[in-house]
Structure formats: C-alpha cells, structure tokens
Amino acid sequence: MLPEGWRKEKLGAVAEFQRGFDLPQSQRSEGSVPIISSSGASGFHDTAKALAPGIVTGRYGSIGDVFYVEEAYWPLNTALWVKDFHGNYPKYLYYLLSNFDFSKFSDKTGVPGVNRNDLHAVNVLVPPLPEQKKIAAILSTWDRAIEGTEKLLANSQQQKKALMQQLLTGKKRLPGFTGEWKIGAISEIAHIDTGFAFKSSEFTDDANGMPVIRMSDLKDGTLNLENCKRIRLNSLSGLEKFSLKINDFIFGMSGSLSNFAWVKNKNLPCYLNQRVGRIRSKATGDQQFSSxxxxxxxxxxxxxxxxxxxxxxxxxxxxxxxxxxxxxPLSEQKAIAAVLTTADTEITAIESDLTRLRQEKKALMQQLLTGKRRVTVD
Structure with missing residues (x-):
C-alpha cells in the first residue's frame, strides 16, 4: 500500500536523463563553468550546457555516484544529467537518486555502464511536492553536519601533520626541553625486521592455523585478520621472534602510508610475511616515537x-x-609521542562521529524516501 498522498511513477517521468556532451581537452577554454564527469568536477570551461540546479551521475566508468550542481555547468559525455525534473523538487530527486542502486543496471561488460532507458523504466515512489521539499530540507541539515565534521577532520589531520613535521625534527620543542639532538640512524633506537616467504603448501584452511600478516591485512592504522592466510602450527619454528606484542608497529614495505598498523589491546601470536616489516623500540627509544x-x-x-x-x-x-x-633524549621522545598520540585520539573521535552521522543519515534516508517515516508539512 502506498503512503497517503504518494504516487508510483516511472523514473523517466520524474527525472528524465540525457547523455552528456563531448568536450575534448583540446576544445576547452579557460572559464569558471564546472565540467561534471562520471566522477564529479573535472575541470572548467567558458560555456555551460545545462542550467542549475543540476543532477549528474555516471553513464560509464564510475557508476553510482550522484552529484548535485548549484551553478550552470557542462555535463561530460561520460555522465548522464537530468534535463527535465517534471515539476518535482530537484534536491529531493538528488537524494532519491543518491539512494538508488545503479549497479543493478550496469552493463555486463568490461567497462561498467548504465543505459538511461533502463533507468527510466524503474518504478519509484514520489511524495507530494511540499513533502519533497521538507524531506530535502531535513537531509540537507544532515549534509551540513557531515560537511562540517569532514572539515573538522581535515583540519585536525593537517594540524597533526604539521605537528609531526615540527616535533620530530626539533624545529619545535616542547616546554621544559633544551639541548642539541643527536643525528643517527633509526636503527639506533628501534629493531626493524620482517617475516618469512611462505610456500603455498604451508597454508591451511584450518581456522586454528597461525595467522600470517600480509600487506593486505593492514589498512589505515588497523589490523584486520578477517581474510588473513593461515599456516600449520608446525610449519616453522621461531614463533616468539615473530609474535606481535602490544604497541608493535607493522608496515607494508611498499612506501604506502595506508599499509600500517599498531598492535593494540593484546599480544598476537602470528607470523609476518616477507613484505611486512615490524618496528620494536630498543632501550634507547620510545615505541610510539619510533613509529x-x-x-x-x-x-x-x-x-x-x-x-x-x-x-x-x-x-x-x-x-x-x-x-x-x-x-x-628518551624523556623527550616520550613527551613528543604523547602529544601526537593525543592528536591521533582526537582524530579517531572525529572519524567516529563522522561514521555515526553518515550511518544515521543513511538510515533516515531509507525511511523518509519510502514513506515509512512521514514528515510534518507546514
């Protein structure tokens, strides 16, 4: 049963899509008109092909992202743009399409693609115009909160980056510390080693096997063993040498900042493979400082x-x-590490807030866009 006052329509009668326009790099002129491709803003031109407000999504390549454009723009040929809103509220349709599963309509080819005619044939639920506006206003409030938190996160990350640059080089000293720093190798304050190269025959499907940490198990400071490889317990000796202890720092040996993790909460019996390194401080070094x-x-x-x-x-x-x-000196290493750890804690808290806001907005969208939760219209 439809929510009271709502109607069921084909998407093409609510938001009519059109393919974007070719614009090779050689034909672009300097200007302020945004060029919107399947992945969003991708440059500027001096001529617009569509007026604001606009809604753009990917036609092929990047599928599923939806962009709301608040100024006249040029929709690129890799994208589909809404040329006719048929009297509906554009910002509401933006949220409706943002909640849409475009992957169901992707061509089964090497390059993902969406046929606009397939999209036009889909049934969607549409509330009266006043309710569309109210729903869009509510979700816009959530977007502003999310955008504010994203900016706060970016600022905190930038501040931490600047702190690291200053504190780890001695350009900025913490109160109470003076004297010259020594120049030396990082190995003077930390043991740095790695694991083994394993044969495929040593791996097992037994969930009780010993975890083997690979680069793919490290991401953005966390260690995820959900899809880790495992080996038979009797495959290798030297387990103690390659077990991980609390606060050990491990990293993928590829120079990628995204492949690292701190071991937290408890020791972890495991092996490292040959492309994962480990940092463990010596008596002259602080573990967090070394990391x-x-x-x-x-x-x-x-x-x-x-x-x-x-x-x-x-x-x-x-x-x-x-x-x-x-x-x-070790005491100053510890003090510096404490400052940076506090910065990390603040960043983690903001990231948690951002995740919560996104999840709550997503749940609210599901309710508002289906009429399961109604709004009061003035």
Missing amino acids: YLYLSEKIQKEIEDKAAGAAQLNISLNDIRDMKIHIP
Whole structure:
C-alpha cells in the first residue's frame, strides 16, 4: 500500500536523463563553468550546457555516484544529467537518486555502464511536492553536519601533520626541553625486521592455523585478520621472534602510508610475511616515537625516492634501518609521542562521529524516501 498522498511513477517521468556532451581537452577554454564527469568536477570551461540546479551521475566508468550542481555547468559525455525534473523538487530527486542502486543496471561488460532507458523504466515512489521539499530540507541539515565534521577532520589531520613535521625534527620543542639532538640512524633506537616467504603448501584452511600478516591485512592504522592466510602450527619454528606484542608497529614495505598498523589491546601470536616489516623500540627509544618517525613526511619521502623507478614500490629493511633521523633524549621522545598520540585520539573521535552521522543519515534516508517515516508539512 502506498503512503497517503504518494504516487508510483516511472523514473523517466520524474527525472528524465540525457547523455552528456563531448568536450575534448583540446576544445576547452579557460572559464569558471564546472565540467561534471562520471566522477564529479573535472575541470572548467567558458560555456555551460545545462542550467542549475543540476543532477549528474555516471553513464560509464564510475557508476553510482550522484552529484548535485548549484551553478550552470557542462555535463561530460561520460555522465548522464537530468534535463527535465517534471515539476518535482530537484534536491529531493538528488537524494532519491543518491539512494538508488545503479549497479543493478550496469552493463555486463568490461567497462561498467548504465543505459538511461533502463533507468527510466524503474518504478519509484514520489511524495507530494511540499513533502519533497521538507524531506530535502531535513537531509540537507544532515549534509551540513557531515560537511562540517569532514572539515573538522581535515583540519585536525593537517594540524597533526604539521605537528609531526615540527616535533620530530626539533624545529619545535616542547616546554621544559633544551639541548642539541643527536643525528643517527633509526636503527639506533628501534629493531626493524620482517617475516618469512611462505610456500603455498604451508597454508591451511584450518581456522586454528597461525595467522600470517600480509600487506593486505593492514589498512589505515588497523589490523584486520578477517581474510588473513593461515599456516600449520608446525610449519616453522621461531614463533616468539615473530609474535606481535602490544604497541608493535607493522608496515607494508611498499612506501604506502595506508599499509600500517599498531598492535593494540593484546599480544598476537602470528607470523609476518616477507613484505611486512615490524618496528620494536630498543632501550634507547620510545615505541610510539619510533613509529611516528616511520610515518613522518621525511622518511616516507625517502622511501618513495629509494623505491622510485620500480614497477611496484618496494623498500628493503637495510634502507629503512640506515635512514638518518633526529634523536632526542628518551624523556623527550616520550613527551613528543604523547602529544601526537593525543592528536591521533582526537582524530579517531572525529572519524567516529563522522561514521555515526553518515550511518544515521543513511538510515533516515531509507525511511523518509519510502514513506515509512512521514514528515510534518507546514
């Protein structure tokens, strides 16, 4: 049964799509008109092909993203744009399409693509215009909260990056610390090692097998063993050497900042494969300080420079061990690490807020766009 006052329509009678327009790079002129492709804004031109407000989505290539355009624009040929809203509220249709599963209509070819005629034939639920406007206003409020949190996150990340650059090089000193820093190799304050190269015959489907940590198991500071490989417990000796302890820092040896993780909460019996490195501090080094050094702009740049020219970025343990760093006294290392850890904690809290806002908005959209939750219209 339809919600009271709502109607069922073909999408083509609600939002009529048209293919975008070709615009080779050689034919673009300097201007302020945004060019919108299947992946969003992709340059500027001096001429518009569509007036605002506009809705654009991917025709092939990037499928599923929907963009709301608030100024006259040029929809590119990789995209579909709504040329006729048929009297409906554009911002409401933007949310309706943002909640749409375009993948169901993707061509079964090597390059994903969507046929607008297939989209036009889909049935959608449409509320009266006043309710469309109210729903759009509610969801726009959530978008503003999400955008504000995204900006707060970006600012916090940038501030932490600047702090790392200053604190890890001694350009900025914390209160109470003076004196010169020593210049030395990172191996002077931390053990840096790696794991084994495994044969396929050593792996097992037994869930009780010993986890083997690979680069693909590390992402954005977290360790995910859900899809990790496992080996038989009797395959190798030396387990203690390659078990991970709380606060161990592990990293993919490819120079990618996204492939790293701290071991948190408890020790983890496991093996590392040969492309995962581990940093464990020596008596002269603080564990967190050593880990932040690896993530610093200086060392990451050196990793990229040493790996340049290879088909895939790779770095050797000796290259990392020999990298020169500024080494403050242990007490100052700990103080610096504490400041950066606090910054990380704040960033994690903002990321959690952002995830919550996105999830709550998604759930609200499901209810509002189906009429399961009605709004009061003035």
